[in-house]
Amino acid sequence: MLKQNRFWKRWALACLAGCIAVLIWQGVGAQQPEMVHPLSPLTVTEIETAVAIVKKEKSLGPDVAFPDISLREPDKETVLNFVLGSPISRQVNITTIQRRKNVAYDAVIDLNKKKLVSWSEISTGQPPILDDEYVLLDKLAKSDPRWQEAVKKRGINDFENTIVDGWAMGMMNEKEKADGKRLMRGITYYKGKDRDNYYGAPIEGLMVTVDLNGGKVFEVIDNGIVPFSKENFDYDEKTLAPLQKSPSPLRIKQPKGNSFVINGNEVSWLNWKFRYLMHPREGLTLYQISYNDNGKERPILYRASLSEMVVPYSDTSRAWAVRSAFDVGEYRFGWLSTPLEPNNDVPENALLLDALFADESGKPSVTKNIIGIYEQDSGILWRHYDFNTETFEGRRARNLVITTVAAIGNYDYAINWIFHQDGTLEQKSELTGIMLAKATPDVSQSHHGLGTLVAPNVEAINHQHMMNFRLDFDVDGKANSIREMKVATVEKSANPYGNAFVMLETPLEDEKSAVRDVKASESRSWAVINPGKKNAVGATVGYMLMPGDNTPYYPNEFADSRQKGEFATHHLWTTRYNPSELYAAGNYPNQASSPQGLPRYIADNQSLDNHDLVVWYTYGVTHTPRPEEWPIMTVHPAGFKIMSWGFFDRNPVLNVPKNRLHD
DSSP states (O other): OOOTTHHHHHHHHHHHHHHOTTOOSTTTOOOOOSOOSTTOOOOHHHHHHHHHHHHHHSOOOTTEEEEEEEEEOOOHHHHHTOOTTSOOOOEEEEEEEETTTTEEEEEEEETTTTEEEEEEEOOSSBOOOOHHHHHHHHHHHHTOHHHHHHHHHTTOOOGGGEEEEEEOOOSOOHHHHGGGOOEEEEEEEEOOSSOSOOTTOEEEEEEEEEETTTTEEEEEEEOOOOOOOOOOOOOSHHHHOSOOOOOOOOOOOOTTOOSEEEETTEEEETTEEEEEEEETTTEEEEEEEEEEETTEEEEEEEEEEEEEEEEEBOOSSHHHHTOEEETTTTTOTTTTBOOOOBTTTBOTTOEEEEEEEEOTTSOEEEEEEEEEEEEEEEEEEEEEEETTTTEEEEEEEEEEEEEEEEEETTEEEEEEEEEETTSOEEEEEEEEEOOOEEEOSOSSOOOSSSEEEEETTEEEEOEEEEEEEEEEEOTTSSOBEEEEEEEEEOOGGGOTTSOOEEEEEEEOOBTTTTOBOOOGGGTOEEEEEEEEEEOTTSOEEEEEEEEOSOOOOOSOTTOHHHHHTGGGGOSEEEEEOOTTOOOTTOSOOBTOSSOOSHHHHTTTOOBOTTBOEEEEEEEEEEEOOOGGGOSSEEEEEEEEEEEESSSSSSOTTTTOOOOOTTO
């Protein structure tokens, strides 16, 4: 799932961070010696202090690793009632792995008190995969005689030109579950001497499993030789020459500068205001999203982030059935976010921001240019031409985009939050990268339907990407309810001409009744309302979740990925707010001992009427590959919108001024 040299890049960045420790605030690189808000990002000093405290309090040993060091978010009431300049409580979450002891712990460190306040063993699964474990996997596999023999049988003697790519365990048998070992699977690829893209040359049938904490090979499985492609599938400009003719330059200029203002980690743009953090697990996380309605700042969402993503593959062999990546909980989506390239990842007017993480040794590490924020043209905002008077009124729209891109092995995922002038918040994901391929004897199209032959001896396997977003709504306050909205044809007795249809609203009164699915035949959507607030016509104010394209989850009830990722089996879940419930598949889906996450969260079936609500929305992409997507696929977009539903008294952008050329 990850290129091996990423470990060394991260190591270099960690060393760099030690030399430039003044870069303690993500986004600007200017030193901020005092915290200004409870949700301000961790600093170098805070990370170093927290690590020092846990090492002092617990005898961790030299082999300790830190999969997660992140801000422990303050109590919601504390944040909502915070007054600038008042004292701030700062706590840090730390996850540790003690390798020789084969044990992992979650810790909470109170920076104000300089003490460890919580220490608990992790028993429900394993922390996510670490960078240096990919290096260990490669080393252990290549030194194993069974792996060497299997590779030689396939005519490969240059082991240095192979890659053993790491995967979390996925489906496990009883032998693998025994003794609670921290395991990892390895899939071998032939890289060759002059190729970077090795995903087109998988050594099919060969799978190695290693005991990471024990430092030894657990098992090698060789199901026999399958021909693999020796073709070069690289996609750099040199390989692809001659290139197409370049189009004329398209320039995006803002001669008067950006319209947004960043103060610490708070962003203000036109009527919008929000905060952002880069979390090592979730990636880009937004907080306290509000809209200024005629001088009144009105809250909409307290927190919004990618909670989990599961990617199951449909090949019937066990070597493929075990591949069901949980990209947030097993691989740390935020940590795998990559620097953005101007004019390619983001337009030339984008402001690029940095983020401060802690690496697995506990050292602060600055990742440069990891967040992009920019304004973009968005077509027509509103218009009307009156033929009677031959007059025109119209306005041009623009959006604010904040984005990051994570590279999870072969796939790349852009996560975009797009703020529209009219109060709409759009989430848009862009899926690209390299499809996961299987070596096959076929040189012309096979007909079993589990994948598509994209090149001779290369079959891209059918799969899905099911992404869950956690949306903590606070629509004009915390006391909210949720309704399902659907459209239906009016009964014949009340519909004499057959043309009438109505929109029906149904309250979802408790957590179990609020497990719902998209249904196109009903134009189904959902609205989070505030029963205590009314608009000008006496209706309750609210915000609706408008689905985009979606899909059912296809693995059946026996599939391990379905049992562990039950969140993907329904598109909408709603829970009462609980600050400890952050992840749709639970805290530790890697080698999970039992299903966790949303099914557990709703087990007590709490009332949803007039309470602080969290909506969990899952959307999916069912990918049946096309040859046109090989060797690298063009972007496949997916997402949803959060739109006002009676929140405003009328069109909130009527008074937007016209764009004029001289501006």
